[in-house]
Amino acid sequence: MEVKSEIEQLEVIGARVHNLKNISLSIPREKLVVITGLSGSGKSSLAFDTIYSEGQRRYIETLSSYARQFLGGLERPDVDKITGLSPVISIEQKTVNKNPRSTVGTITEVYDFLRLLFARAGDAYSYVTGERMIRYSVDQIINVILTRFSGKKIALLAPVVKGRKGHYRELFQQILRNGFLRVRVDGEIRDLTEKLQVDRYKVHDIEIVVDRIPIKEENRQRLTESVNLAMKHGKGVIMVSPIEVHRNMEEIGEITHFSKFLMCPTSGISYDEPAPNLFSFNSPYGACGRCNGLGVVKEIDIHKIIPNDSKSIRSGGITPLHNISNNWTIRQIEAIGARHQFTLDTPLREIPREALNAVLYGSDEIFRMKAYPGSGDADHSFVFEGVINVMTKAAEETESPALLRLVDEFMNETACPECKGARLKKEALHFRIHNKNISELAQMDLAALRDFFDGIEAHLTEKQKAIAKEILKEIRSRLQFLLDV
Numbered sequence: 040m041e042v043k044s045e046i047e048q049l050e051v052i053g054a055r056v057h058n059l060k061n062i063s064l065s066i067p068r069e070k071l072v073v074i075t076g077l078s079g080s081g082k083s084s085l086a087f088d089t090i091y092s093e094g095q096r097r098y099i100e101t102l103s104s105y106a107r108q109f110l111g112g113l114e115r116p117d118v119d120k121i122t123g124l125s126p127v128i129s130i131e132q133k134t135v136n137k138n139p140r141s142t143v144g145t146i147t148e149v150y151d152f153l154r155l156l157f158a159r160a161g162d163a164y165s166y167v168t169g170e171r172m173i174r175y176s177v178d179q180i181i182n183v184i185l186t187r188f189s190g191k192k193i194a195l196l197a198p199v200v201k202g203r204k205g206h207y208r209e210l211f212q213q214i215l216r217n218g219f220l221r222v223r224v225d226g227e228i229r230d231l232t233e234k235l236q237v238d239r240y241k242v243h244d245i246e247i248v249v250d251r252i253p254i255k256e257e258n259r260q261r262l263t264e265s266v267n268l269a270m271k272h273g274k275g276v277i278m279v280s281p282i283e284v285h286r287n288m289e290e291i292g293e294i295t296h297f298s299k300f301l302m303c304p305t306s307g308i309s310y311d312e313p314a315p316n317l318f319s320f321n322s323p324y325g326a327c328g329r330c331n332g333l334g335v336v337k338e339i340d341i342h343k344i345i346p347n348d349s350k351s352i353r354s355g356g357i358t359p360l361h362n363i364s365n366n367w368t369i370r371q372i373e374a375i376g377a378r379h380q381f382t383l384d385t386p387l388r389e390i391p392r393e394a395l396n397a398v399l400y401g402s403d404e405i406f407r408m409k410a411y412p413g414s415g416d417a418d419h420s421f422v423f424e425g426v427i428n429v430m431t432k433a434a435e436e437t438e439s440p441a442l443l444r445l446v447d448e449f450m451n452e453t454a455c456p457e458c459k460g461a462r463l464k465k466e467a468l469h470f471r472i473h474n475k476n477i478s479e480l481a482q483m484d485l486a487a488l489r490d491f492f493d494g495i496e497a498h499l500t501e502k503q504k505a506i507a508k509e510i511l512k513e514i515r516s517r518l519q520f521l522l523d524v
């Protein structure tokens with residue numbers, strides 16, 4: 040007997056995700072259906088961001104609340120209605136290799152639980168001193184403030200929104216009702232009004248200005264009350280900044296974070312209470328700032344710029360200048376040469392180092408040349424940016440694939456000097472479980488990782504064990520599953 044589903048159509052009504060213009064359509068079920076169209080016509084918006092996304096969201100809603108709290112709520116795609124939707128999977132054009140030699144770095148689900156483990160149970164170490172981070176009591180924080188900011192006026196801020204979108208009108212009204220007069224929005228102090236709101240489509244950082252207070256021993260009582268209040272609103276985190284006066288305007292100076300949670304006893308740096316996204320190189324809160332979470336950076340390779348230094352500039356010694364049609368640049372270099380005693384025909388190795396550096400990397404020197412040939416005495420003065428600087432800047436700013444390819448020819452990809460290829464920011468790499476950071480674990484192969492977790496309890500405190508119990512169970516069963524497949 041043929042089993043036939045009762046619902047024969049997948050219906051999408053009023054989809055408006057990204058560039059979809061309120062479209063409705065029916066797709067036959069149990070058929071192989073292909074979506075085609077011009078690039079940018081919204082194929083992925085329909086398939087991935089509407090249908091798959093809604094299916095995924097419905098699936099997550101069926102999970103236990105324990106699992107759900109870590110996956111977070113998915114936003115409902117902008118669509119009026121989808122009916123006839125089966126459980127969805129999406130297959131992207133990449134493969135996951137599930138052999139024991141593969142690492143969890145490639146297997147997202149295990150990595151997600153590792154992130155959770157590190158956020159909940161990781162030991163934090165200072166990236167300045169290497170010391171174990173400790174949690175201060177409110178009394179200790181007050182003493183640090185009294186010492187470090189003695190004689191200054193400070194602003195005491197309580198962070199309430201960090202890197203999230205929204206217009207926050209209700210939040211501002213709530214803060215106003217709580218008796219505060221000012222907030223700091225994206226670094227700028229604003230007076231609170233009933234109508235205050237911010238761009239709902241942008242990501243914001245919002246802090247309550249809890250107090251502005253001169254730091255001296257007589258104010259200890261008021262400081263204590265304000266710190267406690269700020270701690271309450273900032274959920275254990277406060278920000279302190281000296282108030283500096285410029286041209287009769289008060290300005291917020293450098294921000295210091297104080298946390299009931301984690302702080303380096305010597306340097307005073309503090310970490311935010313870690314959330315799983317601190318350990319994600321796809322999140323701005325986790326990604327290494329230097330390489331944006333890619334693990335590699337591209338740098339100009341001088342040997343590709345000057346492959347043979349016995350050549351002169353005119354004979355193509357500086358490769359990017361060889362085919363240059365920009366006569367202006369060549370004339371600028373001639374002007375540099377006039378001052379530094381070289382010509383376009385001087386072999387590069389004979390050009391003084393300082394002068395060659397000026398050509399390649401620019402200098403602060405002001406050069407003069409004729410505005411254009413035959414312009415008599417009309418002079419033009421210029422500062423030379425440097426061939427390599429111009430290329431690097433072009434590579435960062437251009438969206439032209441042709442120009443990028445051109446610059447790419449002179450670049451080498453190297454491991455990011457900041458994160459050494461680990462892709463995460465340094466705070467994230469200074470959380471450890473049994474002496475390993477998350478990147479080191481992610482690079483282990485599955486069998487080694489299972490062995491690492493086998494006896495892990497012996498290296499955890501009672502508190503860590505209690506917090507990590509469920510997470511460890513999930514990690515172990517997944518690792519075993521992957522090894523058994």
Ligand SMILES: [Zn+2]
Pocket residue numbers: 327328329330331332333334335455456457458459460461462463
């Ligand atoms: Zn990096």
